[in-house]
Amino acid sequence: MRIIDFYDRHPISEGQVLDAVRRARGSADALTADDLYPFDQDHYGGLGAVDALARRAGITAASRVLDICAGLGGPARFLASRRGCRVVGVELNPGRAAGMERLTRRVGLRHAVSVVRGDATALPFGAGRFDACVSQEALLHVADKAAVLTEARRVLVAGGRLAFSDWIAHPGLGDVERARLEDWMAAVTLQSLDGYRALLGRVGFRGVEAEDLTDEWRAILRERLTMYRALREDTVRRLGEARYREYDALYAFFVGLVEAGKLGGGRFSGTR
Numbered sequence: 021m022r023i024i025d026f027y028d029r030h031p032i033s034e035g036q037v038l039d040a041v042r043r044a045r046g047s048a049d050a051l052t053a054d055d056l057y058p059f060d061q062d063h064y065g066g067l068g069a070v071d072a073l074a075r076r077a078g079i080t081a082a083s084r085v086l087d088i089c090a091g092l093g094g095p096a097r098f099l100a101s102r103r104g105c106r107v108v109g110v111e112l113n114p115g116r117a118a119g120m121e122r123l124t125r126r127v128g129l130r131h132a133v134s135v136v137r138g139d140a141t142a143l144p145f146g147a148g149r150f151d152a153c154v155s156q157e158a159l160l161h162v163a164d165k166a167a168v169l170t171e172a173r174r175v176l177v178a179g180g181r182l183a184f185s186d187w188i189a190h191p192g193l194g195d196v197e198r199a200r201l202e203d204w205m206a207a208v209t210l211q212s213l214d215g216y217r218a219l220l221g222r223v224g225f226r227g228v229e230a231e232d233l234t235d236e237w238r239a240i241l242r243e244r245l246t247m248y249r250a251l252r253e254d255t256v257r258r259l260g261e262a263r264y265r266e267y268d269a270l271y272a273f274f275v276g277l278v279e280a281g282k283l284g285g286g287r288f289s290g291t292r
């Protein structure tokens with residue numbers, strides 16, 4: 021499956037996060053969640069972006085939160101440690117799900133954060149299990165976005181909140197560019213801001229809000245390209261020179277589309 025392969029050969033991984041922590045503090049012993057934050061957030065805008073979603077999702081200490089496509093668990097651990105809530109992450113990639121489990125145990129947050137390996141289009145939870153669902157920079161990989169949003173609504177209690185961010189397509193994005201994004205980054209069926217707004221309404225969310233983050237993301241993504249380039253030595257050691265070059269080319273292509281205003285980001289929320 022292309023999406024599994026993409027994250028199996030991604031410059032960010034559990035091993036890379038721990039190596040970065042070791043370099044920053046001299047050892048990876050007796051870690052707290054705070055030690056991981058500079059390295060374990062695989063989305064745009066870091067902890068500020070998680071906080072913004074948490075506000076939109078109305079997350080409090082009493083919330084039962086589902087992080088859909090949780091990756092290595094950085095946002096889930098941040099929400100649990102800062103807001104005092106309980107978070108379950110659902111993640112498709114076996115290596116990332118196992119990595120989330122281990123990193124969470126390592127920082128002593130297993131009482132508040134857990135992970136289930138599963139598919140966002142068929143959430144392995146009963147109806148009304150959560151007060152809030154969040155997701156960051158992941159639905160771009162899911163062809164059937166209506167299925168994910170329908171599932172998120174099903175697992176929310178009445179009055180529960182969904183808040184997520186994702187790539188959005190702007191009118192200039194051409195078919196050849198879309199095909200390349202699918203081929204290189206497993207990015208499929210990209211929605212426009214209005215397309216997502218309509219989809220959220222169609223699956224039954226009320227009070228839908230959609231914010232365009234494209235201007236904000238332009239600078240963030242330029243920095244992220246620089247960050248990936250700074251990981252060159254690490255990436256070559258882990259994944260080889262060819263993968264470093266391939267990833268560099270695909271990421272530069274992606275950032276170029278954002279610079280050109282053809283691609284961007286959106287933050288969405290709605291109530292069940």
Ligand SMILES: C[S@@+](CC[C@H](N)C(=O)[O-])C[C@H]1O[C@@H](n2cnc3c(N)ncnc32)[C@H](O)[C@@H]1O
Binds near residue numbers: 060061089090091110
């Ligand atoms: C860019 S990462 C974001 C991870 C995390 N949200 C974060 O901000 O650190 C996207 C994640 O979505 C996961 N993913 C993609 N498709 C999925 C699906 N259908 N179900 C569950 N997880 C999925 C990928 O394996 C990957 O870990």
